[in-house]
Amino acid sequence: MNFFEQQDKARSKTSRLVIMFLIGLVVLGVIAFVAVFMGYILFLGDSYNDEEEALSIALTFAIGFVIILLLATWFEISQLRRGGGPKVAKELGGVLLEEGNLDKIEDVSQHKIKVLMNINKEMALASGVPVPNLYLIEDEGVNAFAAGYTPLNSVIGVTSGAVNALNREELQGVIAHEYSHILNGDVKINLRFAGILFGLTVIYFIGEFLLRIIGSGSRRRSSKKEGGGIGGVLVIIAIACFVVGLIGRLFANIIGSLVSKQREFLADASAVQFTRNPNGIANALNKIRSGFGSEVTSASSSKFSHMFFGIPAKSSGFNALFGTHPPLTDRIKRIDPAFDFSKAYSDQKTNSDQAKKVKRDNKGFIENVAGAIIATQAGNVQAVNIKKAGEILKKIPDKLLNYASQKTEAVSLLYALIMAGSKETNLIGSIQKRIISDKYEKGISFRGLEEKTLLIKKLDLSCRLPLLNLIIPNIKQLTEKEKGLVNFCVKGLALADGKVSTFEIAVIQILKSALNDKDDNFGSNNEDSECRSISSVICFIASKGNMNEVNTKKAIEKGLSECKNSPIFSKHSSKFAPIDQVKPEDVLKSLETLSKSTFKKKEVCLNAFSETINFDKKITTEEKEIQYAIFEALGCPHPKI
Numbered sequence: 202m203n204f205f206e207q208q209d210k211a212r213s214k215t216s217r218l219v220i221m222f223l224i225g226l227v228v229l230g231v232i233a234f235v236a237v238f239m240g241y242i243l244f245l246g247d248s249y250n251d252e253e254e255a256l257s258i259a260l261t262f263a264i265g266f267v268i269i270l271l272l273a274t275w276f277e278i279s280q281l282r283r284g285g286g287p288k289v290a291k292e293l294g295g296v297l298l299e300e301g302n303l304d305k306i307e308d309v310s311q312h313k314i315k316v317l318m319n320i321n322k323e324m325a326l327a328s329g330v331p332v333p334n335l336y337l338i339e340d341e342g343v344n345a346f347a348a349g350y351t352p353l354n355s356v357i358g359v360t361s362g363a364v365n366a367l368n369r370e371e372l373q374g375v376i377a378h379e380y381s382h383i384l385n386g387d388v389k390i391n392l393r394f395a396g397i398l399f400g401l402t403v404i405y406f407i408g409e410f411l412l413r414i415i416g417s418g419s420r421r422r423s424s425k426k427e428g429g430g431i432g433g434v435l436v437i438i439a440i441a442c443f444v445v446g447l448i449g450r451l452f453a454n455i456i457g458s459l460v461s462k463q464r465e466f467l468a469d470a471s472a473v474q475f476t477r478n479p480n481g482i483a484n485a486l487n488k489i490r491s492g493f494g495s496e497v498t499s500a501s502s503s504k505f506s507h508m509f510f511g512i513p514a515k516s517s518g519f520n521a522l523f524g525t526h527p528p529l530t531d532r533i534k535r536i537d538p539a540f541d542f543s544k545a546y547s548d549q550k551t552n553s554d555q556a557k558k559v560k561r562d563n564k565g566f567i568e569n570v571a572g573a574i575i576a577t578q579a580g581n582v583q584a585v586n587i588k589k590a591g592e593i594l595k596k597i598p599d600k601l602l603n604y605a606s607q608k609t610e611a612v613s614l615l616y617a618l619i620m621a622g623s624k625e626t627n628l629i630g631s632i633q634k635r636i637i638s639d640k641y642e643k644g645i646s647f648r649g650l651e652e653k654t655l656l657i658k659k660l661d662l663s664c665r666l667p668l669l670n671l672i673i674p675n676i677k678q679l680t681e682k683e684k685g686l687v688n689f690c691v692k693g694l695a696l697a698d699g700k701v702s703t704f705e706i707a708v709i710q711i712l713k714s715a716l717n718d719k720d721d722n723f724g725s726n727n728e729d730s731e732c733r734s735i736s737s738v739i740c741f742i743a744s745k746g747n748m749n750e751v752n753t754k755k756a757i758e759k760g761l762s763e764c765k766n767s768p769i770f771s772k773h774s775s776k777f778a779p780i781d782q783v784k785p786e787d788v789l790k791s792l793e794t795l796s797k798s799t800f801k802k803k804e805v806c807l808n809a810f811s812e813t814i815n816f817d818k819k820i821t822t823e824e825k826e827i828q829y830a831i832f833e834a835l836g837c838p839h840p841k842i
Contacts (some may be wrong), residue, residue: 203577221459222397225452226270229401233445234263242436264439264447266404274400281392281623285354286347287334289392289508289633293346293499295336295358300606308339308361317364319594320373321357322671328475329838331673331715332382333357333799342496343489346508347379352838353578353677353715363510367485373587374472374481375510382469382508384838387464391508394460398504401453405446411439430723461507461525463593469532476587483536486511490529490542586840593667601656605668610653611675612687613645615712617653618669619694621660622704629698636693640686662822666829669708673715684716701785703745703826710792710830731798732776734791735764735806738831741783742813747822752817760813767805788827792834803835 238259242252273426281288290297296306297316303311318335325332333347334356341362349355357379359372382388415436472482489495495511500512507525526532533540595603604610620633637645657665676687691712695705739760743753757779765774795806810831814824832839 217460219393221456222401225401225449225456226267229404229445229449229452230263230267232448233266233404233441234259236445237262237437238442240441260554262441269407270400270404270449273403275394277399278393280395282350285351286349286388287336287354287357289346289348289395290334290336290338290356290358291340293336293338293358293497293505294502295338295356298335298337298637299608300603306337306361309337309364313364316369317359317372317376318576319591320369320376323587323590324373324376324475324592326593326667326670327586327840328380328384329832329840330355330380330383332671333537334674334677335359336498337361337364338497340497340499340739341494342513343485343493343511344497344513345379345510346377346505347382347388348392348505348508349383350392351389352383352836355383355388358800360497363485363492366488370476370481371477371485371488372481373476374478374483375485377472377475378468378482378510380475381463381468385464385467385471387468390464391505394507395456395505398453398457398507401449401456402446404442405450407555408439408442408444408446411435412443415439447652448701452651457507457525462527465526465532466535469536473536478620479536483533483540486529486533486536487540487542490533513785520742590667590840593664595662597664597668598656598660601653601668602671604653606675607673608675608678611672612679612683613650614653614692615649615669615672615676615687616645616694617657618665618672618707618718619691619705621657621665622652622700622702623694626698632697633694636690638698649759665704666707666711666826669711673711676712688712688716695721703823703830706785707826707830707833709789711833714833714836728773729776730794731802732764732770732773733780734779734794735809736761736780737783737787737791738795738806739809739813740780741785741788742810742824742827743816745821745827746814746817747821748817749766756813756816759816760801760809763809763812764805769802769805792830796834796836798835806835807831836840 238255241258243253244307257483287297295304298306298314303314306314314337319334322332323328330352333352336356336358337342338358338360340360342360343363345359345363346358347355347357357376363372363375380392400709449685469482469486473479474605476482480558489511495509495513497509497513499513502509509526511529512526530542533542547782589754601614616637623629625635626652634647637647637650657668660668679687691709695701695709701709740757743756743760746753748756761777763775764770770777798806810828811825814820814828829839
C-alpha cells in the first residue's frame with residue numbers, strides 16, 4: 202500500500218462523492234418540482250390559470266428544497282468536522298476508556314479492556330498514528346468503527362460484544378482494519394458522507410413531520426374547492442417531501458454502496474498486511490456471520506452505518522443489495538479463499554486459531570532499512586513493528602505508562618520529557634521551573650515533575666518518543682487555553698539551555714501537529730520557498746550524520762539530485778542548492794512550509810531526505826529524531842519505535 206497514492210485516491214473519492222451528491226440534488230429537485238406541480242394540477246386545479254399558479258408553487262418548492270438540502274448538508278458536515286471522532290462516538294453512546302473509569306465498566310472485565318487498550322497502543326506505535334482515544338459501545342453485537350476528520354481527531358469505538366467475543370488475535374485484526382481506515386483517509390470520506398446522508402434524507406423527516414401535524418389536526422374532509430387553499434397546498438407539499446425524501450434515502454444508499462464497499466475490501470486486506478495473520482480478521486468476520494451478529498442498538502447507528510466494521514443493523518433485499526458493506530462471505534473469501542466456514546466457536550476461542558496461524562514476516566521497516574526514511578513505508582504497518590511496539594511498551598515502567606494515560610499527569614510528563622534531555626545545571630533547572638511556575642500557579646507539582654524527570658532519565662532513549670506518542674491523546678483533550686500554555690512552556694523549556702536539540706525539534710513538531718489539528722492550505726506553497734525549505738532540511742539532516750566534510754557534501758548533493766531529477770521539480774532544479782548554517786528554528790519553519798505541499802511532492806521530499814540519511818548506510822540517533830519530526834510535519838504515519 203502506497204500511502205501517498207491512497208491519500209490521492211481518498212481525495213479523488215471525496216470529489217466523486219461531492220459530484221454524486223450534486224447530481225442527486227439536481228435529480229431530487231426535478232422530482233420535487235414535478236411532484237408538486239402534478240399534485241396541484243390533479244387535486245387542486247380547476248382551470249388553466251391554476252397551471253400557472255402550480256408552476257410558481259412547484260418552482261418555489263423545488264428551489265427551497267434544494268436550499269434546505271444544501272444548508273442541512275453543510276451544517277452537518279461542519280458539526281462533524283468540528284467535533285471529529287469524539288462527536289460521533291458520543292452520539293453512538295460511547296464511553297471513553299481511561300485508566301480512571303475502567304472500574305465503572307460493567308459489561309466487560311478490566312482484563313479484556315486492558316488487552317484492547319494494549320492492542321491500540323501497539324498499533325499506534327507501529328503505524329505512527331497518534332494513539333486514538335478508545336470508546337466502548339455497550340452492545341452485544343460484534344462491531345467497531347473509526348471516526349474522525351484527520352488522524353489527530355480520530356477515535357476508535359468497539360462494542361462490548363466484540364471485546365467479550367473475540368480473542369486477542371481476532372481483536373487485533375479488527376483494530377488493524379480500523380487503523381487502515383484512518384491511514385487510507387477513509388475517516389474523512391466517511392464523515393463527509395454522513396453529512397451528505399443527512400442532507401439527502403432531511404426532507405423525508407420534514408415530510409413525515411408535516412404529515413403528522415396535518416393528521417393530528419382537523420380530520421374534516423374538505424371539498425375540492427375548499428382544499429384549494431393553503432391547507433391543500435400544505436398536504437401536497439408534505440406528501441411530496443415524504444415521497445422525495447424516500448427517493449433521497451434510496452439515492453443516499455446507492456452512493457454509500459458505491460463509495461464504501463471497495464474501501465471495506467481494502468481495509469480487510471490492509472489488516473492482513475499489517476498483522477501478517479489472515480486468521481484474526483477472517484475469524485472475527487465469521488463469528489459475526491455464524492451467530493454473534495453485529496447489531497448496534499443506538500438510534501444513530503443507521504446514520505453512521507458506513508463507518509462500522511460490520512453492518513450495525515439486519516439488512517435484506519434491497520437494503521442488502523445497496524448496502525455499505527460487502528457480504529461477510531465475500532469478505533472472508535477474499536481474505537482466505539480456503540476458509541473453513543463450518544467452524545464452531547466455544548469459550549476456548551484460541552485453540553483452533555493457533556493451529557492455523559501463518560508464518561509471520563520477520564522482516565520489517567526497522568530491520569530492512571536501517572532506520573532510513575523510505576516514502577513507500579509511510580502508512581504501512583509491519584507485523585515486526587507491532588511486535589517491536591509490544592516490546593517497547595514492556596520497557597517503559599508501569600508508573601510512566603499510568604502517568605501517560607491520565608489527563609491530570611500527561612502535561613507534567615510532557616514537560617519532564619523535555620527537562621530530561623536538557624543540560625543538568627542549577628541555572629537551567631531554575632529557568633525551567635520559573636517558566637512553569639509563571640504559567641501554572643497551581644496544578645503542577647515540582648516534586649512530581651522531578652520524580653517523572655528522574656524516571657525518564659533512566660529510560661532507554663528508544664522509548665522516549667514512543668512515550669510522547671502515548672501522551673498525545675490526553676494533550677488533544679485540553680482546552681484551547683490549556684493548549685496555548687503547553688505550547689508556550691514546551692518551547693520555553695526547550696530553549697532554556699540555549700539550544701534546540703533534534704529530540705526537542707521532534708517534540709515541538711509532534712506537539713504542534715497535535716495542537717493544530719488542521720487540514721487547510723493544501724498545495725498552497727510558493728515554489729521558491731518550497732525548494733529552499735527542502736534544501737534547508739536536507740542540509741540539516743546531513744549535518745547530523747557524523748560524516749566528514751566531503752561525505753556530508755556528497756550526502757547533500759545526493760538528496761538534492763533526487764528533487765532535481767523528479768518530474769515534479771525538474772523545472773525548478775536550479776533552485777535547489779546547499780545552505781550553510783541551518784538552525785533548528787529554520788528547520789521548523791521549513792517543515793511548516795512543506796506541510797502544505799501536495800502528496801506527490803511530499804513523496805519526492807521523503808525520498809530525497811531518505812537518500813541523504815542513508816548515504817553512509819547507517820543512521821544516527823539525531824537523524825532518527827529528525828525523521829520523526831519530518832514525518833509528523835508532512836502528515837505521514839511512521840513507526841514511533
